[in-house]
Amino acid sequence: MATEVTATTSSSSVDEKSENVQSEAKDSTLPIDEEIIGMRRGKCKWFNVLKGFGFIVPDDGTQEVFVHQSVIKMGGFRSLGENEAVEFECKKSDKGLEATRVNGPSESECKGSTFKPKPKKRFRKVRCYNCGEFANHLANECSQGSLPKRCHHCKKEDHLVADCPEKPEKAKKSSKSDGDKSLESTSTSNE
Known part of the structure; x- marks a missing residue:
């Protein structure tokens, strides 16, 4: 029987301690x-x-x-x-x-x-539509001032870059067509 009484006493003391902690917490904080x-x-x-x-x-x-x-x-x-x-x-x-x-x-x-x-560094260069250079500025910030329209590849004013005769892409396209002709001529000569 003595053990039962102590068990009851210890559980009631635990309840009292938890109530004391809760009341102290309520007192320490404002609503x-x-x-x-x-x-x-x-x-x-x-x-x-x-x-x-x-x-x-x-x-x-x-x-x-x-x-x-x-x-x-x-x-x-x-x-x-x-x-x-x-x-x-x-x-x-x-x-x-x-x-x-x-x-x-x-x-x-x-x-x-x-x-x-x-800050994130900006390494991507953009083409200035005024001077045609790949740089970190746009046309409105260009140091060369306002320039007339011209080819950005060869810098001539009589045409634009889309129609440039010196553009290397046109040379590549023509060499492919020449290569196709040479393949055709070799295949006909083998027959």
């Missing part, structure tokens, strides 16, 4: 409605500059707040530095708390992350 009202202070826990989002840890110890780069107040590339002090407003969304406005202390701009993603 969601109160969290949304007014500006709050916190620090950036982490921010992914490539994907443009991160999380803020409020100074009052409540739930972490999701932050997207579009709500950050700063010029240029918007991001947050790790442990950067911020002021923010938030709202409750389907997935938790989400920042609606983020700025630095005293309504100043955020400093941002020191890491900046490298």
